[in-house]
Amino acid sequence: MKPTYDPAAVEADWYDIWEKSGVFAPEHNPDGDPFCIVLPPPNVTGVLHMGHALNHLIHDVIIRRKRMQGFRVLWLPGTDHAGIATQTVVERELAREGLTRHDLGREAFVEQVWQWKAKSHATVTRQMRQLGDSVDWTRERFTMDEGLSAAVREVFVRLYEKDIIYRGNRIINWCPQDHTALSDIEVEYEETAGELVFINYPFTDGSGHITVATTRAETMLGDTGVAVHPDDERYTHAVGKTVVLPLMDREIPVVADDAVDPEFGTGAVKVTPAHDPNDFEIGSRHGLESVNIFTVEAEVNENGGQFAGLDRLDARRVVKQALAEGDFLDHVEERTHSVGHCYRCNTIVEPYLSLQWFVNVRPLVGPAIDAVRDGRTRFVPQRWENSYFHWMENLRDWCISRQIWWGHRIPAWYCGDCDQVIVAIEDPVACPNCAGSDLRQDEDVLDTWFSSALWPFSTLGWPEETPDLTTFYPNTVLVTGFDIIYFWVARMMKMGLEFMDQVPFSDVVIHGLVRTPDGRKMSKSLGNAIDPLDVIESHGADPLRLAIVQAAAPGQDVPFDMEWVEGARKFGNKLWNAARFVLGHVEPGSVPADGGYPEDPGPEAAWVLSRLHATIERFNLLADEYRFSDAYGLLYNFAWSEVFDWYLELSKASMADAGSGAATRQTLGVVMRDLLKLFHPAIPYVTEELWKELVDDGLLAGAAWPDPRPVAAPRSMEVFQELVGGIRRFRSSHQLSPKRGLTMHIADPESVAEPWWWAQLASLVAVAPELGALESTQGFTRVVAGPVQGFLPLDGVADLDAERNRLERALSAAEEDYALADRKLSNPSFRDRAPAEIVAKEEQKRIEAEATMSKLRSQLAEL
């Protein structure tokens, strides 16, 4: 073995070996309880970023541990066709050749996207392999593969037949860049500086005017009414009158409607039913006409008269100017308001009246709310449940049609002869109403999230009753970022309950975003993104994984810094060298894959085994709560501070002893082996490599999670460690070489010390102990460890001030302990009301502190 850990060399071959071995498939543990996670399918639009790495690593840590615990584990991978995003990428490529998708035509364009998808898919899946994702590739799915497309159709048709899916003319969010409708949550709002424009609309009867206020002056071209609140006395006289729409010379009525807020602006609002959801509502209540004034590019259309052809923002300026010239402009106020942008291309969306397909979500939300309320599905951390409830309770209908070509085409046909709408699983050949054959399929495709919503069961074979579906639905866990709770989690809950009658998963584990060291969002557009693949190349997958896992607390954002990857690699090196040490003392390949704990461990081995047991217990608790950063923090400290810093050092003397040598070597082997197992979910490559050296029996990826018996630790260990620390402090205070041997007289009135101390003191701190009282303490100094005092000769200690300093520091520490305990014990209410064991503990502390103080004080006096 090389003396230095080299991630690249270690990571080269293992993934292939794992994948070919079948260890990633549920069949690896055919008799275990099912445990299933479906991967949130990454978009096939390109590369995995640090957010994916975080998400996948949490998955992999959960999955690898559960697999080792004997569950019949399925981690199902797949990718999402990502409608708008993917189509946009391919259109951009075409644009470079000066082409649009219309030049190719629908069929050829979609074919081109498929080709692009194949390329991109290969990239994404290769990256997942580099990360080490232990997914079952034999069950990989794609949202547009045959089976999932069948599921989509099935769902669409069934919901249509239940009148949950319907087609209607409504205000939707239109992206003028992508030329498609968006759902409400695909719009991101941003506070923007703007202005509130006050416009005078003259009454047709010549009795003055009414003033309305708007942030979007250009939409006045589409006004078909003015509304006021029915109780607003300022305008009672105006209701029922008509006004002339300036610039358009259209006569429009003044109506009274509850939706108007009298406090806002002038209390009179212009009504543009075709370009504002509220206005649309008001308009339909009062029978106002809807005049669409924009093209799909958000330029003014022929309904805008002289302004036709202007972009909406130019129109705003020009209309305002025309209003001013016509003396209709009352005044203008500055005002910030929030403006919606397309979540894909960041273009300002346009509220736009159009004919679209919708899901009426109301019948679906009740069961989805109940399932979380009664705990069939729980969120981790739980506080996300509040957001979920609030969201679900205020849901509006979901616009599911998109005017793009890449996606699941809506299975609706329109009969050219009788206008019949046909919604069917199989493509119809003739109209069931008039038998006509002039059938035209709806041009639109479904929202990408429609197929995503079915992912927990469509991937398992639904609507077929496959064995996988029976075994793995409901899924066990869902791991995802909070940013797609609404996009995805809520919809899976609704669809899962509707079609499977059971929740899609029991636990929803929410993680945060990956941030830069200075706490900013990591994003490609900000140019501060770190590519996980670059990190893997330069530092290795294991170091990247450990760095992320250590920082990933549930629901917390993850600050990412290359320093932490460095730190993780250093840990790998430490582990590597610890294993090298162990391999210097146990026969390579001789450590059993399971068990093998010594029957009769010596005290040092008993100590490390007891710590191992306690660490595993605690680790399991933390990991079961998805607290992997805490779990691996605990393990990291156990491995480094206790096993490497203490036990490996202790083992050197133990192995030299004829009596305890064999048990020590055995202990070194099994402790190291269990560390490999415990670390494996986080750093699979290096642990697998070391497993081969140490155990060489099957794959660590398929080995069993450790479960050692509890062992009692020797009680003297704590005092021993304190004594060693005291001796080291003494040496450090006087800059005495660690090699220089010291003789130490030990006073042990309570007989705490055990025989194993002597060899260890010699080995760890080059101290030769002599038991028994000193005739005179003159010329000696003390190291105090609980009841034990060690007397060290002062010859060779030139600097008595340094020694005084060492003793005074120890003394003041003891004095603080004493004062703290004494203050509590002097309080009668404390003795009265605190639990007896707490009082006893404080008394014990005071006694011990007092004893230590007196020993140190007499030493200081003698100096």
Next chain:
RNA sequence: GGGCGCUUAGCUCAGCGGGAGAGCGCUGCCUUCACACGGCAGAGGCCACUGGUUCGAUCCCAGUAGCGCCCACCA
């Protein structure tokens, strides 16, 4: 406007009723036979602020301030 969260060592964070913790960084000593990607020792904190509950509060409650996020038909 409504809701959620955060404020602990220089940095990133854990702890959440009974003696302030980790990693990184920093200081000193040590190239000791697994490891200098290391070892040993050490410095560093009115646990945001103000009240309250309690024998006891970093931890529970109320309020204040600052920061962050989400939601809302701010015409």
